[in-house]
Amino acid sequence: xxxxxxxxxxxGPQGFIRKYIFSLDxxxxxxxxxxxxxxxxxxxxxxxxxxxxxLIWPQANLPIVGHIQPETYLALLTMHxxxxxxxxxxxxxxxxxxxxFLPIQIGAPDxxxxxxxxLSFWTTFVAFVVMLAAxxxxxxxxxxxxxxxxxxxxxxxxxxxxxxGADLWITSIAIFCxxxxxxxxxxxxxxxxLRAKGMTLMRMPLTVWSWFITAILGLLAFGVLLSAxxxxxxxxxxxxxxxxxxxxxxxxxxxxxGGSPLLWQHLFWFFGHPEVYIAILPGMGVTSxxxxxxxxxxxxxxxxxxxxxxxxxxxxxxxxxHHMFMSGMSPYSxxxxxxxxxxxxxxxxxxxxxxxxxxxxxxIRFYTPMLFAIGFVSLFVSGGLSGPFLAQPTLDIPLHDxxxxxxxxxxxxGVAAIxxxxxxxxYWFPKMFGRMMNEGLGKAHFWLTFIGTYAIFMPMHxxxxxxxxxxxxxxxxxxxxxxxxxxxxxxxxxAFITIGAQFIxxxxxxxxxxxxxxxxxxxxxxxxxxxxxATPPPHDNFGGQTPVIHNGPYEYGVPGAARDFVMQTDPxxxxxx
Amino acid sequence: xxxxxLAVIWLITFVSTYFFIWHPWWLPAGVSASAAAIDHQFxxxxxxxxxxxxxxxxxxxxxxWQYRDRGSSAPPVDYSHGNTTMEIVWxxxxxxxxxxxxLMGSKxxxxxxxxxxxxxAVPVEVTGMQFAWYFRYPGPDGKFGITNPKLMDPSAxxxxxxxxxxxxxxxxxxxxxxxxxxxxxxxxxLTLRAVDVIHSFxxxxxxxxxxxxxxxxxxxxxxPTQTGDYEIACAELCGLGHYKMHGMVKVVSxxxxxxxxxxxEAEKQ
Numbered sequence: 001x002x003x004x005x006x007x008x009x010x011x012g013p014q015g016f017i018r019k020y021i022f023s024l025d026x027x028x029x030x031x032x033x034x035x036x037x038x039x040x041x042x043x044x045x046x047x048x049x050x051x052x053x054x055l056i057w058p059q060a061n062l063p064i065v066g067h068i069q070p071e072t073y074l075a076l077l078t079m080h081x082x083x084x085x086x087x088x089x090x091x092x093x094x095x096x097x098x099x100x101f102l103p104i105q106i107g108a109p110d111x112x113x114x115x116x117x118x119l120s121f122w123t124t125f126v127a128f129v130v131m132l133a134a135x136x137x138x139x140x141x142x143x144x145x146x147x148x149x150x151x152x153x154x155x156x157x158x159x160x161x162x163x164x165g166a167d168l169w170i171t172s173i174a175i176f177c178x179x180x181x182x183x184x185x186x187x188x189x190x191x192x193x194l195r196a197k198g199m200t201l202m203r204m205p206l207t208v209w210s211w212f213i214t215a216i217l218g219l220l221a222f223g224v225l226l227s228a229x230x231x232x233x234x235x236x237x238x239x240x241x242x243x244x245x246x247x248x249x250x251x252x253x254x255x256x257x258g259g260s261p262l263l264w265q266h267l268f269w270f271f272g273h274p275e276v277y278i279a280i281l282p283g284m285g286v287t288s289x290x291x292x293x294x295x296x297x298x299x300x301x302x303x304x305x306x307x308x309x310x311x312x313x314x315x316x317x318x319x320x321x322h323h324m325f326m327s328g329m330s331p332y333s334x335x336x337x338x339x340x341x342x343x344x345x346x347x348x349x350x351x352x353x354x355x356x357x358x359x360x361x362x363x364i365r366f367y368t369p370m371l372f373a374i375g376f377v378s379l380f381v382s383g384g385l386s387g388p389f390l391a392q393p394t395l396d397i398p399l400h401d402x403x404x405x406x407x408x409x410x411x412x413x414g415v416a417a418i419x420x421x422x423x424x425x426x427y428w429f430p431k432m433f434g435r436m437m438n439e440g441l442g443k444a445h446f447w448l449t450f451i452g453t454y455a456i457f458m459p460m461h462x463x464x465x466x467x468x469x470x471x472x473x474x475x476x477x478x479x480x481x482x483x484x485x486x487x488x489x490x491x492x493x494x495a496f497i498t499i500g501a502q503f504i505x506x507x508x509x510x511x512x513x514x515x516x517x518x519x520x521x522x523x524x525x526x527x528x529x530x531x532x533x534a535t536p537p538p539h540d541n542f543g544g545q546t547p548v549i550h551n552g553p554y555e556y557g558v559p560g561a562a563r564d565f566v567m568q569t570d571p572x573x574x575x576x577x
Numbered sequence: 578x579x580x581x582x583l584a585v586i587w588l589i590t591f592v593s594t595y596f597f598i599w600h601p602w603w604l605p606a607g608v609s610a611s612a613a614a615i616d617h618q619f620x621x622x623x624x625x626x627x628x629x630x631x632x633x634x635x636x637x638x639x640x641x642w643q644y645r646d647r648g649s650s651a652p653p654v655d656y657s658h659g660n661t662t663m664e665i666v667w668x669x670x671x672x673x674x675x676x677x678x679x680l681m682g683s684k685x686x687x688x689x690x691x692x693x694x695x696x697x698a699v700p701v702e703v704t705g706m707q708f709a710w711y712f713r714y715p716g717p718d719g720k721f722g723i724t725n726p727k728l729m730d731p732s733a734x735x736x737x738x739x740x741x742x743x744x745x746x747x748x749x750x751x752x753x754x755x756x757x758x759x760x761x762x763x764x765x766x767l768t769l770r771a772v773d774v775i776h777s778f779x780x781x782x783x784x785x786x787x788x789x790x791x792x793x794x795x796x797x798x799x800x801p802t803q804t805g806d807y808e809i810a811c812a813e814l815c816g817l818g819h820y821k822m823h824g825m826v827k828v829v830s831x832x833x834x835x836x837x838x839x840x841x842e843a844e845k846q
Contacts (some may be wrong), residue, residue, distance in 0.1 A: 042702075047823065069817075070817045070818070070820060071817035074814070074816075074819070090675075106717075125583070130777055142812075143816065143817060145814045149774075149813070149814070151773065151775070151791055152774040152775065152814065152815060152816060155774075157708070158773065158816055159816040159817050160817065170695065179827065190704050191591065214582065244791075245791050245792025246726055246772060246791075246792065247726075247772060247773050247774075247791045247792075248706075248726050248729045248772045249707070249730050249774075250707070250731070250773075251729055251732065251771045253726050253729070254728055258792075259792070260792065261775055261790050261791060261792065262790065264792075279592065280587060287807075295644070295654070296646075297654045297655065297656070297657075298657065298658050299658075299659075300657070300658070300659045300660075301658070301659035301660070302658060302659065302666055303659075304659065304664045326777060326786050326787055326788050326812075327788050327790070328787070328788050328790045328793050328795050331689075331690035331691060332691070334686060334690075335683060335686075338679055338682075338683070339676065341678055342676055342678065342679045343672070343674040343675070343676070345671065346668060346671050346672050346675060348712045349667065349671040350664065350668055350671075352633060353663075353664075353667045354664075356636055356637060356640060356657070357659065357660075358632075359640040359641060359644055359661070360640055360644065360655070360657075361635075361642045361644060361654060361655035361657075362654050363644065363645075363646040363647075363651055363654050363755070364579065364641055364644050364645045364646055365646050366578035366579065366645070366646075368581075371578075374582060374637070374641055375579045377637055378589075378634060378637055381632070381633045381634060381637070382630065385626045385630050386626075388622060388626060388675055388678060389619075389622055389623075389626070391675075391679070392618070392622065392678065392679060392682045393588045393690075394615055394618050394682040394683075394685045394686045394687075394689070394787075395618060395619055395622065395682065395684075397611075397615060397689070397784050397785065397786050398604060398615065398619070398781065398784050398810070399787070399814060400786060401777060401779075401786075401812040402812070408764045416818070419695045431794055443578075447585070450585065451585065451589070454589050454593075458589075458593050462596060462597075462601075462602035462703060463757050465600075465602060465603055466602045466603065466604070466605065467604070467605055467777065467779075467781030467810070469811070469812045471817070472819065472820040473816045473817075473820045474820045474821070475820075477820055477821040477823060478810050478820075478821075478823045480605065480781070480806060480807060480808055486601065486656055501620055530633060556654065556656075557653060557654035558656060559653070559656055559821065564654075
C-alpha cells in the first residue's frame with residue numbers, strides 16, 4: 001500500500017454501548033442501517049405474500065392474521081409500499097453501503113459529521129418503530145396507498161385505518177425525511193471535503209458518484225415531502241384545508257373548503273420522482289463497479305457514466321408531472337412533462353450501452369456479486385423499456401393506474417434496485433465481516449430470484465394491457481377481470497418460490513458471518529481504496545495511514561502491468577487518468 | 578456459468594416476447610372514436626420497444642457467454658476506457674427514438690384533451706362517490722339543475738345522492754341513474770365530479786380514463802362507436818370498496834336512447 005503522511009491513529013471506543021449501539025463509527029452505522037433494512041425487507045415481503053394469497057384465495061383463514069378483509073388488503077398494500085420504498089430501497093443502498101464505503105473509497109477516516117451520522121440512523125430507527133406502530137392502533141394501518149392522496153388520506157371518516165393509523169404513518173414519514181436530510185448533508189460534505197490526496201472528482205469510483213448524486217437528490221427532495229407531510233397532518237388535526245375542498249363523506253358535509261387535492265400530488269411527486277432515482281442510482285453505481293471488477297476491464301465510458309448520472313439527477317426533478325397525466329392537471333403541461341420524461345430515457349440508455357461495452361471483450365469471472373450485477377442490467381432493461389409507454393400521456397389513457405405500472409416500477413425500482421443491494425452485499429460482505437459468503441448458496445439464491453422475479457412481474461404487463469386496475473383487493477366484482485385470474489394465480493405461486501429463495505440468502509448471510517472462510521484483504525483482485533486496507537478495516541479505516549491516490553478507479557487489464565489490475569494507490573500507470 | 582446465463586436470459590426474453598406477440602392478454606376491443614389512434618400509437622411503441630428489448634437482452638446474454646474467463650488460453654482483455662464516437666452515436670439514436678415517439682403521440686393527446694366538446698354533443702354529468710358512479714342527464718331544457726352538498730344523502734336514492742336541489746326549476750327534468758346510457762356515434766360531453774375522495778372514471782373498451790377530483794368539474798369528450806354493454810371501473814384508490822366501484826355503460830341507438838330518456842322523464846312526473 002502506497003501511503004504517506006502518517007497520522008495519529010486513535011483507538012476506537014471500548015464500551016459495548018458506545019461501540020455497537022450509539023456508535024459514531026460510519027462502519028458500525030452502515031451495518032446498523034443494513035440490518036434495519038434487512039428487518040424491514042422481511043416485513044415488507046411478508047406483507048406482499050399476504051396480499052398475493054388474499055388475491056387468489058380471498059376466503060382463506062390464515063394463521064396469525066386470520067381472514068383478510070378488503071380494508072386489510074389495502075393496509076397491507078400501503079405498508080408494503082411505504083416500508084419498501086423508505087426503509088429498504090432508500091435505507092440499504094445509501095444509509096447502509098454508502099455509509100460504510102463512501103468514506104473508505106475516498107480515503108477518509110470517517111464521515112464529516114459522525115454525531116450527525118449517528119443521529120441520522122437513530123432517527124430512521126424511530127421512524128421505523130412509529131411506522132410499525134400503525135399496525136397496532138385502533139383501525140389499524142392506513143389504506144390510502146404509499147402515495148397517500150388526499151382527501152382519502154386527509155379525513156378520518158374515509159375508511160378504517162384513516163384515524164390514528166394514518167397520523168402515525170405521516171409522522172413516521174416526516175421523521176424519516178428529517179433523518180434523510182441529516183444523512184444527505186453528511187454525504188455531500190464528506191465527498192466534497194474529505195477526499196484523500198490525489199482523489200480528484202474524476203478518479204472517484206462510480207459508487208461514490210452515485211451516493212454523492214443520490215445525497216443531493218435527497219437534500220432537495222425530502223424537505224419538500226417533510227413540508228407536505230406537516231401540511232397534511234394540519235389538515236387532519238387542526239382543521240386547515242390545504243388539500244381538502246368542500247367534501248361530503250357518507251352523506252356528511254365536512255367543514256373543509258377551498259383546498260386542492262392536486263397540490264398534494266404536485267408536492268408528493270416532486271419528492272416521489274427523485275425518490276425513484278434515490279433508490280436506483282446507488283444500484284447503478286455498484287453495478288458499474290462490479291461489472292468492471294469481474295470483467296477485468298476498465299469501465300466503458302467513465303465520464304459518460306458520470307455525466308449520465310448527473311443528467312438523470314437533474315432531469316429527475318422536472319418530470320414529476322408524468323405521474324399526473326390523468327389527474328385533472330392542465331393537459332398542456334403534459335407535453336412538457338412527457339418530453340422531459342422521454343429525455344431522461346437517454347442517459348438511462350447510455351448507461352446500459354456502457355455496461356454492455358464493459359462486458360465486451362472482457363474476461364468475465366462469474367462470482368455471485370457478478371451474477372447479481374448482470375441480473376441488474378437485464379432487469380434495468382426490462383423495467384426501463386416500459387417507461388417510454390408510460391411517459392406518453394396518450395398511452396397513459398389505457399395504462400395509467402393499471403398493473404402495467406405496477407410491473408414497470410417493480411422491475412426497475414423494486415427488483416433491479418434489490419439486485420443492486422444483493423450484488424453489493426455479496427461483493428462487500430468479506431470486507432464488512434471479514435469472512436467469505438458461500439458461493440454455492442449464493443448462486444442458488446441468484447438463479448431462483450432472477451427467474452422468480454421475472455415470473456412475478458413480467459405477467460403484470462399483460463394484466464395491465466388487459467385493463468386490470470391496480471389496488472383491487474378482489475377480482476370477482478368486475479367481470480372482465482375473471483379471465484385474468486389464472487395469470488394472477490401463476491404470479492402467486494411464483495411469489496412463493498421467490499420468497500422461499502430468500503431464506504437461502506439469510507442462511508448464507510448469518511452462517512458466513514460466523515463460519516465462513518476468512519477473507520483476504522482483496523479477495524476479488526479489485527482496485528478501489530477499500531481493498532487496500534485490512535479486513536475488516538480498523539476504527540479509523542487505514543490504521544493511522546492516509547492513502548494517496550495515483551490512478552483512476554477501474555484500471556484492469558493494463559498492458560505491461562505486473563498483475564491484471566492496478567490499484568488506485570499503486571504508483572501511477574501513466575497518463576490514462 | 579456463462580452458458581447458463583445466456584440460456585436463461587434468452588429464455589426469459591423469448592418467453593416474454595412470445596406472450597407479447599401471441600397476445601392472449603391484450604387491450605380490450607376498442608369501441609370509441611379515439612381507440613384506433615391510441616391503439617396505433619401503442620402498437621408502434623410496442624414494436625419499437627420490443628426490438629430494443631430483444632436486442633439488448635440477447636447481446637447481454639451473448640456477451641457474458643462469449644467473453645467468459647477461459648483461463649490462460651484466452652486473449653488479453655481489450656484495455657479501453659471507451660469510445661467517444663460510439664457514445665455520441667447511441668446518445669443521438671436513443672434521443673431520436675424517444676423524442677420521435679413522443680412527438681408522434683402528441684397529436685392524439687391534443688385531439689383528446691385540448692379541444693372542447695362540440696355544441697351538438699350529449700351532455701352527461703358523472704359523479705363518483707364511495708363506492709358508486711351516478712350519471713345525470715339535463716333533460717329537455719338542456720340545463721343541469723343546482724346540486725347542494727348539504728342535501729346529499731346516498732341512502733335516499735340517486736337524486737339525493739348527488740344532492741339535487743328540487744327548488745331549482747332547471748333540476749325538475751334532470752334524470753339521475755346508476756347505469757350510463759349513451760347513443761352510438763354521437764359525441765358525449767362529460768363533466769366529471771367527485772364528492773368525497775378522488776375516483777377515476779375508466780372505461781377500458783373506450784380507451785377512456787380521467788380522475789374525478791373533489792372541488793373540480795373536469796370536462797371531457799368521448800364518442801362511442803359500437804352498441805353494447807361495457808364495464809366501467811374505478812382506477813384511483815378510493816377506499817375499502819375500490820374493487821367493487823364499477824358500473825355499466827350501455828351504448829344504444831339514438832332511437833333507443835331517446836325512448837329510454839323519455840321513459841325516465843315520464844317516471845319523474
